[in-house]
Amino acid sequence: xxxxxxxxxxxxxxxxxxxxxxxxxxxxxxxxxxxxxxxxxxxxxxxxxxxxxxxxxxxxxxxxxxxxxxxxxxxxxxxxxxxxxxxxxxxxxxxxxxxxxxxxxxxx
Amino acid sequence: xxxxxxxxxxxxxxxxxxxxxxxxxxxxxxxxxxxxxxxxxxxxxxxxxxxxxxxxxxxxxxxxxxxxxxxxxxxxxxxxxxxxxxxxxxxxxxxxxxxxxxxxxxxxxxxxxx
Numbered sequence: 001x002x003x004x005x006x007x008x009x010x011x012x013x014x015x016x017x018x019x020x021x022x023x024x025x026x027x028x029x030x031x032x033x034x035x036x037x038x039x040x041x042x043x044x045x046x047x048x049x050x051x052x053x054x055x056x057x058x059x060x061x062x063x064x065x066x067x068x069x070x071x072x073x074x075x076x077x078x079x080x081x082x083x084x085x086x087x088x089x090x091x092x093x094x095x096x097x098x099x100x101x102x103x104x105x106x107x108x
Numbered sequence: 109x110x111x112x113x114x115x116x117x118x119x120x121x122x123x124x125x126x127x128x129x130x131x132x133x134x135x136x137x138x139x140x141x142x143x144x145x146x147x148x149x150x151x152x153x154x155x156x157x158x159x160x161x162x163x164x165x166x167x168x169x170x171x172x173x174x175x176x177x178x179x180x181x182x183x184x185x186x187x188x189x190x191x192x193x194x195x196x197x198x199x200x201x202x203x204x205x206x207x208x209x210x211x212x213x214x215x216x217x218x219x220x221x222x
Contacts, residue, residue, distance in 0.1 A: 002167075004150075031209060042198060042213035043151070050209075087150055091209055094139050094158050094202075095166065098151040 002026040004088055004099030011105045012078055020073045020102045022088030030091040032064050032071045037101070038084045046073070048091070078106050110135045112214035114199050119219045121193075129184045129217045131199035138204055140182035141211065144168060145196040157182055186219065193221045 004024045012018040022032065031050035035043040049055055049064035049071060061074040075082055085101040112133040121127045133140065139158050143151040153166030157176040171190025176182055186193045196218050200211040 033209060033211075035211075042215050043211075044213070045210045048209040089151075095141070095153060095156050095164070096211065097153070097167075098143075100150040 002090065002092075002097045004090060004097060006086075006088060006099045006102045008100070009103045009105070011107060013107045014078055014080060016078050017074065017076050018078060018104065020075075020086050020104065022071045022073075022099055024069050024071075024088070024090050024099070026090045026092065026097060028092040029066070030093060032062070033089045033091060033096070034060075034062050034073045035087045035089060035098075036084050037087065043087060046086075075104075080106050080108065082106050112199060112201055112212055114197075114214035114217050116217060117215065119217055121219070121221050123221055124188045126188060127186050127193075127219065129186065129197055129199075129219070131182045131184065131214060132180055133182075133199075133201045133212075133214075134180060135201055135203065135212060136179070137201035137212070138179070139202045140176070141200045141202075142166075142172070142174065142182070142184045143198045143200065145198060145216075151198060154184065193219060195219060 033048045034046040037043040047062040054063045059076045064071040083106045085103050087101045088099045089096045115130045141156040142154040145151050152168050154172050155174040157163035173185045198216045199214040202211045
């Protein structure tokens, strides 16, 4: 079967760094994606890792270890607008399996 | 502007009625997807389509049906066989130019069955 695990909630203060983890068990793994979703809104794509290592895009970085079936999303210089849910998703060719999401609360 | 539109934003139906949710994209993407999201939960794949006139069941297809007669359109019908249809429904698309890695989502339709 397919399963992804993410911590349900994370709280951090403005300006801090936060890491959100994702572990997965799945067949047909192509890569790991990350999406951000604000309350009531649609998910938006943040990053994609197909190979082991760190990908950086501005304040966001994503890491993947295929041997450990593990990845994380790192957010630096946290801002209030980063308060949202963050989902990891395994890409299996042309379809996807999403994790349950981590709700990030950024405090002033 | 290119994007994905879903209509309506909010939809109310009586139990036992079929209802069709609209999804249109002008991104010229090959693949389209339907997801269901329940409160505080992740997204679960209902159906997906990689090409016109072809579609595949996702993880929770029971009680739903789709069609893909045009590249731009992928409507979802929630039938009376779906036991718990009240949810937030999201349509998405992706393209082979991005190796299908990035999904673009519509604004969603919140369906409430009374």
